[in-house]
Amino acid sequence: MLICFEDEEVSNTSSNGLPVCRDYVSGQCHREACRYAHVKDKNVEVIDGKVTVCRDAVKGKCTRPNCKYYHPTTSSSSSASAPDQTPR
Ligand SMILES: [Zn+2]
Numbered sequence: 001m002l003i004c005f006e007d008e009e010v011s012n013t014s015s016n017g018l019p020v021c022r023d024y025v026s027g028q029c030h031r032e033a034c035r036y037a038h039v040k041d042k043n044v045e046v047i048d049g050k051v052t053v054c055r056d057a058v059k060g061k062c063t064r065p066n067c068k069y070y071h072p073t074t075s076s077s078s079s080a081s082a083p084d085q086t087p088r
């Protein structure tokens, strides 16, 4: 009996790590669209200076009140559903 394991997403978890903005921690970050994580909630888990981006929040489907993953704030509020037009 052979069982095939397909764990391709295991190595992909590290790509979700986002560095915490040091300027924001010290209250010095004034960028509107900062590429680093602005952690507002204390329940967000910070590991080694990085947070894990919540995949559900990116899709807008995270319903957890105290999610331990980081919810990135979308700067553009005008376009609610912006299709990803990345030609490859
Ligand atoms: Zn920042």
Ligand SMILES: [Zn+2]
Pocket (backbone or CB within 6 Å): 054, 056, 057, 062, 063, 064, 067, 068, 069, 070, 071
């Ligand atoms: Zn979440």
